[in-house]
Amino acid sequence: MRRIYGLLLCAAMLLLGAAKASETPEGNGSIRGKITTTEGAAAADVTIQVKNSPKGAISDADGNFQIKGLAAGSYELHISLMGYQDLTEKVTLAANEAAVISIRLQLTQKELEEVIIKTGVRSYKASAVSSSLRLQTPLLQVPQNIQVVTGKALADQQVISMSDGAIRNVSGAIRMEHWGDMYTNITARGSQIQAFRNGFNMVNSFWGPLTEDMSFVDHIEFVKGPAGFMLGNGDPSGLYNVVTKKPTGQTKGEAGLTIGSFDLYRATLDLDGKLSKDGKLLYRLNLAGQQKKSHRANEYNNRYSIAPVISYQIDNKTKLTAEYTWQKASMSDLGSYYVFSSAGFATLPVGFTSLPAGLPGTNINDHTVLLNLQHQFNSHWKVTAQAGYSNYRQVGSSMWPNAVNPNGTMIRSVGSWDAKSAMTMAQAYLNGDIATGKVRHRILGGIDVATKEYFADWGQSHALDTVGAEFNTRNPNLGAPVNGYPSFNFRTPLEQRAAAIGGTMSMRNTGVYFQDELGFFDNLLRVTLAGRYTTVTQAQWGGAAITASRFTPRIGISVSLDKQTSVYGLYDQAFVPQGGRLANGGKVKPITGNNLEFGIKRDWAGGRWNTGLTVYRILKENELTADPFSPPASGLSIVMGQKRAQGIEFDLKGRLAKGLDLVANYALTDSKITRVANGVTSMKVGDVVPGYARHTANVWLTYRLQEGVLKGLGFSSGLMFLDGRKTYWDISPDPNQVLPAYTKLDAGISYEKDNLVFNFNVFNVLNKYLYNGSYYSWLKAYNWQTDPPRNLRFSVNYRF
Structure with missing residues (x-):
C-alpha cells in the first residue's frame, strides 16, 4: 500500500507541475x-x-x-x-x-567564495578558505601555501575517509605508517602535520585523531608551514583542517550507495533544510554506515557515523550553530596491517597476514560537540566565539612480534591498547576590515585555550606462540594460536593502569594573537604583521609537567602583479614543548621552528583554474636525544642540534576547459641534520631525517561530455608517484634494501543524469605490489604495510 500511495503522490505532483506550467x-x-x-x-x-x-x-x-x-x-x-x-x-x-x-553581483569576492565553499562548488578549485581558518583574504593574496581539497574532488575520487587517498590532491603530502583506517598521520615538509577540525587542534596523542568519515566532510584545507594565527603549538610543517558540512538554507538531500572489492558495503544520507518557516532555524543531518573487509584475511573495518547540525539566525547580525559528531569504529586488531620478515622488503605475498581468526578486535567511540556563535557588528567588524568538547574511547589490542627469526618463523604477541581521550577547547576572535587614509587594514585578533588529557594502557601483553611452536610465515596457520587468545585485565580503572606504565599525557595551552594585513596602493601591496604569545603546560609518558612560553612573530609580503597574479614572501615561527631531563641539569627548551617561504600564485581563465609555486626552508632547533654518556635507564638527554627541511612545491587545480577538470602537483623535499651537538654519536651532519619522499607527483584528470546523447558521461584517470622515500625509522644494514619507487594508476568512468550520479573507479589498475615500511634494528627485521591490489568501487547517488 505504501508503494501505491507513493506512486499516486508522485503522479499528483507531476500533474500539479504541469498545470502550473500551462499558466505560462x-x-x-x-x-x-x-x-x-x-x-x-x-x-x-x-x-x-x-x-x-x-x-x-x-x-x-x-x-x-x-x-x-x-x-x-x-x-x-x-x-x-x-x-x-x-x-x-x-x-x-x-x-x-x-x-x-x-x-x-554586488558582493565581495570573499563573501561569494565562502558561500560557494559552504554550498559545495562543483569544481576542483576554491578561491577562499572557511571562516574556521580566521582569514579574510582570498587565497590568491594570502602569503602562504594553502591548498583546498573540494567536495567535488573527494566525490569524484570516491574518497570515503580521511586516510583514503585525500592527500593525492596536495603537493608533498604522504603517509608513513598506515594503521589501517584508524589514524591518518600525514607528513609534509619532512614532519607530521597537525590534524584540525573546524579550526580546533584535534591531536591529543601521537596516534590521533580517528580518521574522519567523508560523509560529514565538506572540504579539507591544507596549510603548509606554521600558522601563528591558529597553531598554538605544533610542528612547523603545517596542518590540515577538516571542515564539516553545515546547513545551507536550501531544502535538499542526497542518498548514496557504494559497493566494492573486499566486501565493501556503504550507505550515506545527507539531509539539508529548514526547521522553521521563516528560515531562521536550519538543520543538516549526515548519516553513514559501512562494512568492509580487506585484502588480508580476517581483517575488517566497520564504521558508522551520525552528524547533526542545527543553526539559528537569532537576528540579522547574530547566528548560533550547534554541531555533534559521533563516529563508531569496529575494527580488527590494529597491528595486523604490519608484515615482518628478516629476508627484506616485499618478500611475502601482498595479502599476507599473521592475524589469527577469532582474535578480538578494537572498538572505538568518538564524540565531538561544537558550538559556534558569530556576530556581525557592521560591514567592517565581526566576532566569532566557539567551544568544543571531544571524548574518545578505545578498547582493543595491537599485534607486534616478540621475535622475528632468519628462518621465516616468529613469535607473535598481542598487547593491550585501552585508551581514552578528553579535550575541552574554546576560541574567540575578532575580524575587522577598515581603512586609515589610503591604507586598508584586515585585522585579526583573538584568544584560544585548550585542556587535553590522554590515558592509555599498553602494558599488558600475551604471546600467541611459543618457542618450538613458532608461527611460520612461509606456511602460515591462521587458526587458533598454540598459546591461546589474550585475556587482559580491563576491570581495573584505566587511569590507574595508565599511570602504572607511564601511559598518561596532558596539555593545557593559552594563546593570544594579533594580525594586521596592511594594504597599500589600492591593496596591490599587502604587508602582514602578526604575533602570538602562547603558554603551554605539558606532561608526557607519566613525567612531570613542564611549562613553556614563547612569542612567535609572523611577517609576510604579498604583491599583486595584476588581478590574476601575486608573489609573496613569508617568515613565520612555531614551537613544540617537549619533556625530558638534560644531563647538565639545564632547563629543557621547546623545539623552535623557523619557516622561510617564497611563492607565486596565479588564477587562469577568469579564475576557473589556478597554479602555485613555492620554495621553502624550515629549521628546527633544541630537539632532544638520549645522552650517549649516561645509562639508558637514566632518562637523561642532551640537545641534538639542528634539522633542516627544504623543498619546492607546485600545485594546479581547476577547470582547464569546458568539462575538463584537473588536479596536478609535484614536490621536491629534502630533510637532513645540519648540526650535531657535542657528544651525539647516534647521528651525524648530513644524515637523512625520516618522514618524506624526495619526489612526489600526483595527477587526477576528469573529462565530462557536455553535449549530445552521451552528455554527462565522464572519464577519469589518476596517478600517484613517490620516489626517494625516506620514511624509515632505522637504516637498513643492507644498502640494497630500500623502499622502491611507488607508482599507482587509477581510472574511472561516471555518468550524471538529472538527479542521479553513477561513479565507477578502478584503483591500482596495474595491480602493483605497493607498500611502505621500515627496518627495525631491535627486531633485526623489516616491516611493511601493503596497499590493496587492484580493486573496484561502484557508487550511485540520488539528489532530491
Whole structure:
C-alpha cells in the first residue's frame, strides 16, 4: 500500500507541475547569460527565477545559465544567492528571440567564495578558505601555501575517509605508517602535520585523531608551514583542517550507495533544510554506515557515523550553530596491517597476514560537540566565539612480534591498547576590515585555550606462540594460536593502569594573537604583521609537567602583479614543548621552528583554474636525544642540534576547459641534520631525517561530455608517484634494501543524469605490489604495510 500511495503522490505532483506550467505561455524564446562577482569571477549555484512563472535556472560552475521556452513579452528575473541581497533584472523578448544578459553581483569576492565553499562548488578549485581558518583574504593574496581539497574532488575520487587517498590532491603530502583506517598521520615538509577540525587542534596523542568519515566532510584545507594565527603549538610543517558540512538554507538531500572489492558495503544520507518557516532555524543531518573487509584475511573495518547540525539566525547580525559528531569504529586488531620478515622488503605475498581468526578486535567511540556563535557588528567588524568538547574511547589490542627469526618463523604477541581521550577547547576572535587614509587594514585578533588529557594502557601483553611452536610465515596457520587468545585485565580503572606504565599525557595551552594585513596602493601591496604569545603546560609518558612560553612573530609580503597574479614572501615561527631531563641539569627548551617561504600564485581563465609555486626552508632547533654518556635507564638527554627541511612545491587545480577538470602537483623535499651537538654519536651532519619522499607527483584528470546523447558521461584517470622515500625509522644494514619507487594508476568512468550520479573507479589498475615500511634494528627485521591490489568501487547517488 505504501508503494501505491507513493506512486499516486508522485503522479499528483507531476500533474500539479504541469498545470502550473500551462499558466505560462510557451514559445521559442530564451534568456541566457553569465553571472559574475564585482571582481569578474564566475558565480556558481545562483538561483535565477522568472517572476510569476515556474521557469528558472541555476548557474553552473562557470556562472552560465539558460531559460528556454519563453514567449514574447516582458519578464522580471529574480536573482538570489543564499544569505545575500537579492537582485532583479528586467528583460523584454521579441518573438523567438534569444536574449543574452550579463549580471554582476554586488558582493565581495570573499563573501561569494565562502558561500560557494559552504554550498559545495562543483569544481576542483576554491578561491577562499572557511571562516574556521580566521582569514579574510582570498587565497590568491594570502602569503602562504594553502591548498583546498573540494567536495567535488573527494566525490569524484570516491574518497570515503580521511586516510583514503585525500592527500593525492596536495603537493608533498604522504603517509608513513598506515594503521589501517584508524589514524591518518600525514607528513609534509619532512614532519607530521597537525590534524584540525573546524579550526580546533584535534591531536591529543601521537596516534590521533580517528580518521574522519567523508560523509560529514565538506572540504579539507591544507596549510603548509606554521600558522601563528591558529597553531598554538605544533610542528612547523603545517596542518590540515577538516571542515564539516553545515546547513545551507536550501531544502535538499542526497542518498548514496557504494559497493566494492573486499566486501565493501556503504550507505550515506545527507539531509539539508529548514526547521522553521521563516528560515531562521536550519538543520543538516549526515548519516553513514559501512562494512568492509580487506585484502588480508580476517581483517575488517566497520564504521558508522551520525552528524547533526542545527543553526539559528537569532537576528540579522547574530547566528548560533550547534554541531555533534559521533563516529563508531569496529575494527580488527590494529597491528595486523604490519608484515615482518628478516629476508627484506616485499618478500611475502601482498595479502599476507599473521592475524589469527577469532582474535578480538578494537572498538572505538568518538564524540565531538561544537558550538559556534558569530556576530556581525557592521560591514567592517565581526566576532566569532566557539567551544568544543571531544571524548574518545578505545578498547582493543595491537599485534607486534616478540621475535622475528632468519628462518621465516616468529613469535607473535598481542598487547593491550585501552585508551581514552578528553579535550575541552574554546576560541574567540575578532575580524575587522577598515581603512586609515589610503591604507586598508584586515585585522585579526583573538584568544584560544585548550585542556587535553590522554590515558592509555599498553602494558599488558600475551604471546600467541611459543618457542618450538613458532608461527611460520612461509606456511602460515591462521587458526587458533598454540598459546591461546589474550585475556587482559580491563576491570581495573584505566587511569590507574595508565599511570602504572607511564601511559598518561596532558596539555593545557593559552594563546593570544594579533594580525594586521596592511594594504597599500589600492591593496596591490599587502604587508602582514602578526604575533602570538602562547603558554603551554605539558606532561608526557607519566613525567612531570613542564611549562613553556614563547612569542612567535609572523611577517609576510604579498604583491599583486595584476588581478590574476601575486608573489609573496613569508617568515613565520612555531614551537613544540617537549619533556625530558638534560644531563647538565639545564632547563629543557621547546623545539623552535623557523619557516622561510617564497611563492607565486596565479588564477587562469577568469579564475576557473589556478597554479602555485613555492620554495621553502624550515629549521628546527633544541630537539632532544638520549645522552650517549649516561645509562639508558637514566632518562637523561642532551640537545641534538639542528634539522633542516627544504623543498619546492607546485600545485594546479581547476577547470582547464569546458568539462575538463584537473588536479596536478609535484614536490621536491629534502630533510637532513645540519648540526650535531657535542657528544651525539647516534647521528651525524648530513644524515637523512625520516618522514618524506624526495619526489612526489600526483595527477587526477576528469573529462565530462557536455553535449549530445552521451552528455554527462565522464572519464577519469589518476596517478600517484613517490620516489626517494625516506620514511624509515632505522637504516637498513643492507644498502640494497630500500623502499622502491611507488607508482599507482587509477581510472574511472561516471555518468550524471538529472538527479542521479553513477561513479565507477578502478584503483591500482596495474595491480602493483605497493607498500611502505621500515627496518627495525631491535627486531633485526623489516616491516611493511601493503596497499590493496587492484580493486573496484561502484557508487550511485540520488539528489532530491
